[in-house]
Amino acid sequence: MAPTHLMHRLNGIGLPTRAGRGTALMELAGQLPATVLSRLLGLHIGTATAWSQEAGNTRPGYAAEVARRALRKNQ
Template sequence: MRWLQILGLGARAGRDTALMGLAARLPAAVLSQLLGTSISCATDWTVVAGNTRPGYAAEVARRHPT
């Protein structure tokens, strides 16, 4: 991150964009485990990302194995 700053490139915007993309696609519990964050932090990210998928587990359970 320091090298990016020396070059005049901010890493925060890219980090936040990547987190927002993950939070939009994954449930908070998975995001929390993946990133090693608290569940409340992961829940906040999913809410901000507009992820309103409380039925994620049910959706995964209905998938047919290929």
């Protein structure tokens, strides 16, 4: 099923797709760095950066957290 067809069907039964998409994107933008968000979702880096800033993403420690997880996993 094409994404637009699914969107129209969901909207037709009262499920607003745009709000859900925005909420999901804001949640991801708050948890991931803009470069990861950009590559993961295929967004332009400027768009991903704007979403991250809007979400209040101040996670400079993201890379360090990923490294810690890798260390714990290998132990």
